[in-house]
Amino acid sequence: MTPSVVQLAYLVASALFIFALHWMNTPATARKGVYAGVAATTLAVGATWAEPTVGHPLWIIGAIAAGFVVGVPLSLVPLTAVPQRTALSHAFGGVAAGLVGTAEFYLRLAENPAYLTPFRMTALIAEIILGYLTFTGSLMATGKLQEVKWVPQRPVTFPGQNVFNFGLFALAIVLAVTVVINPTAPWALLAFPAIIALALVFGVMLIIPIGGADMPTVIAILNSYAGLSAVAMGFVLDSKLLITAGALDGSSGLILAIIMCKAMNRSFTNVLFGAFGQVQQAKASGEEKVYKSETIEGAAQVLEQANLVVIIPGYGMAVAQAQHKVRELYDQLKKRGITVKFAIHPVAGRMPGHMNVLLAEADIPYTDLVEMDEINPDMPQVDVALVVGANDVVNPAARTDKSSPIYGMPIIDADKARSVFAIKRSKNPGFAGIDNALYFSDRTWMLFGDAKNVIGELVKELAGGSGMH
Amino acid sequence: MNNEMWATLYVFVLASFIGLGVIRRVSRLLHTPLMSLTNAISAIAVVGAILITGGDYPLRIRILGAVALFASMTNIVSGFLITDRMLKMFKSEKKPAGGGAERS
Numbered sequence: 001m002t003p004s005v006v007q008l009a010y011l012v013a014s015a016l017f018i019f020a021l022h023w024m025n026t027p028a029t030a031r032k033g034v035y036a037g038v039a040a041t042t043l044a045v046g047a048t049w050a051e052p053t054v055g056h057p058l059w060i061i062g063a064i065a066a067g068f069v070v071g072v073p074l075s076l077v078p079l080t081a082v083p084q085r086t087a088l089s090h091a092f093g094g095v096a097a098g099l100v101g102t103a104e105f106y107l108r109l110a111e112n113p114a115y116l117t118p119f120r121m122t123a124l125i126a127e128i129i130l131g132y133l134t135f136t137g138s139l140m141a142t143g144k145l146q147e148v149k150w151v152p153q154r155p156v157t158f159p160g161q162n163v164f165n166f167g168l169f170a171l172a173i174v175l176a177v178t179v180v181i182n183p184t185a186p187w188a189l190l191a192f193p194a195i196i197a198l199a200l201v202f203g204v205m206l207i208i209p210i211g212g213a214d215m216p217t218v219i220a221i222l223n224s225y226a227g228l229s230a231v232a233m234g235f236v237l238d239s240k241l242l243i244t245a246g247a248l249d250g251s252s253g254l255i256l257a258i259i260m261c262k263a264m265n266r267s268f269t270n271v272l273f274g275a276f277g278q279v280q281q282a283k284a285s286g287e288e289k290v291y292k293s294e295t296i297e298g299a300a301q302v303l304e305q306a307n308l309v310v311i312i313p314g315y316g317m318a319v320a321q322a323q324h325k326v327r328e329l330y331d332q333l334k335k336r337g338i339t340v341k342f343a344i345h346p347v348a349g350r351m352p353g354h355m356n357v358l359l360a361e362a363d364i365p366y367t368d369l370v371e372m373d374e375i376n377p378d379m380p381q382v383d384v385a386l387v388v389g390a391n392d393v394v395n396p397a398a399r400t401d402k403s404s405p406i407y408g409m410p411i412i413d414a415d416k417a418r419s420v421f422a423i424k425r426s427k428n429p430g431f432a433g434i435d436n437a438l439y440f441s442d443r444t445w446m447l448f449g450d451a452k453n454v455i456g457e458l459v460k461e462l463a464g465g466s467g468m469h
Numbered sequence: 470m471n472n473e474m475w476a477t478l479y480v481f482v483l484a485s486f487i488g489l490g491v492i493r494r495v496s497r498l499l500h501t502p503l504m505s506l507t508n509a510i511s512a513i514a515v516v517g518a519i520l521i522t523g524g525d526y527p528l529r530i531r532i533l534g535a536v537a538l539f540a541s542m543t544n545i546v547s548g549f550l551i552t553d554r555m556l557k558m559f560k561s562e563k564k565p566a567g568g569g570a571e572r573s
Contacts, residue, residue, distance in 0.1 A: 017510055018487055024503050025494040027559040034553045037510055041545055048516045054523030056531065063522060063535045067542020074543065075550030082501060082551070089508045089548060092540040099537040100517040103530045107521070119474050223504055227511045235477055237517055243477055244484040249511035251488030256500060346497070353500030360558040366498050367562045 094134030123235030136203030224253025316389015509548025
């Protein structure tokens with residue numbers, strides 16, 4: 001029987017977790033949220049360690065120490081690598097849930113089969129399926145984001161993919177039902193590892209058809225799965241703390257996934273049933289269109305004359321590591337009394353909120369980061385919209401061209417600004433291969449080159465100019 | 470199903486609603502730190518891992534537990550540290566930024 005003190009500690013920890021997330025509602029209190037989370041986890045670990053059944057302190061200390069050895073360096077990755085770090089930590093969370101579930105099953109089977117009631121067995125199977133599929137799925141996502149050589153970057157699709165995946169999943173469910181009905185039967189000992197294997201394969205299959213632009217949604221979904229596997233573990237262990245913390249994590253992943261879906265005009269079922277990447281199928285546009293390009297000097301002059309400049313960053317800014325140069329440009333413009341805002345699209349980058357973190361790293365005050373819905377009504381008053389490594393999220397075809405694969409997706413209305421500068425690496429169409437109508441607009445001038453270099457040149461030009469005053 | 474199981478289901482449903490309510494209010498600026506924070510929070514699976522690792526169980530069972538404990542602990546440590554590291558970077562305009570005084 002768990003002592004009341006331990007139960008009380010779990011209760012307090014649950015409340016602290018809720019506070020931790022509550023304090024994330026504004027950047028001003030967010031760090032308090034981290035402290036609440038640390039306190040809650042410490043309390044939970046301490047209380048569990050104090051349980052009478054827990055011995056072998058050297059094992060526990062050793063594993064915790066190993067966690068620190070790997071965890072500390074993982075927290076120091078450059079911020080451009082945060083998406084893959086997040087994916088990797090989902091993998092760790094998944095494998096932890098899967099292994100605990102596996103251990104529980106064999107343990108109870110040997111010692112106390114009566115413990116494995118249909119309720120607990122259902123939870124346990126849910127735990128291992130979610131845990132192991134999150135493990136391999138997140139590893140694949142990590143590989144794609146890190147651009148590991150043997151992980152295909154482009155979506156891998158084959159005929160009958162959905163049928164095959166559904167078949168795998170259905171097979172796992174059938175096996176699961178047999179194990180739930182009779183966990184002590186001889187075939188259960190074969191079916192259980194088979195379920196694990198199927199979940200591991202399913203995780204890989206789930207991620208290979210996904211392209212980079214869909215990563216924010218996928219990471220959010222994997223986040224949700226990791227939480228739900230903790231919930232399932234809570235049901236197995238009768239731990240309300242695990243259920244609470246897991247449910248918080250599960251709903252967080254769910255909400256983020258829904259926000260991402262809305263921002264791409266995709267239905268949630270469309271994403272859930274693995275149709276990821278389909279939207280990326282490019283269609284070649286027939287007519288030959290012409291870009292207008294602009295020189296650095298010309299662009300600098302226009303920027304100098306502006307009252308209101310909106311910078312629209314995208315994944316390209318992260319790739320080029322251009323955020324610090326962007327900060328210098330921001331400073332140069334601010335110095336001239338020009339108002340500078342950043343327009344952030346919810347799916348810009350490779351995970352929810354990616355751009356905000358990069359810009360915050362470059363010391364840009366978060367008060368100048370504006371959400372899409374807030375900035376769009378003001379776009380016609382904007383003198384210059386500067387597009388840095390963003391593409392689909394500013395493509396007006398999403399509003400006008402019904403045949404476009406991104407039709408209906410909410411975009412930042414860069415085309416409504418008085419003038420637009422778009423920085424683009426080369427004249428080839430983007431990764432998705434979708435023509436961006438913005439680039440051919442009357443008001444748009446292209447600045448070709450690496451984002452970091454182009455902005456660096458702009459800063460130099462502006463700095464030189466101000467010296468002559 | 471006995472009362473205890475129904476109680477756990479109630480906790481799940483209520484906690485999910487609290488989660489939906491609380492997360493909906495999280496600032497969009499902070500969605501990346503939110504994700505690393507929830508990562509660390511869901512590593513509460515560490516509780517299950519400790520129970521398995523520390524129990525008087527066969528060796529192979531405890532090895533599974535120890536690996537799970539290691540994985541959860543990695544998430545706890547790196548999750549909280551990186552969340553704090555990112556949050557430290559979010560500054561409002563009040564601080565004396567270069568050229569701030571010249572803003573019109």
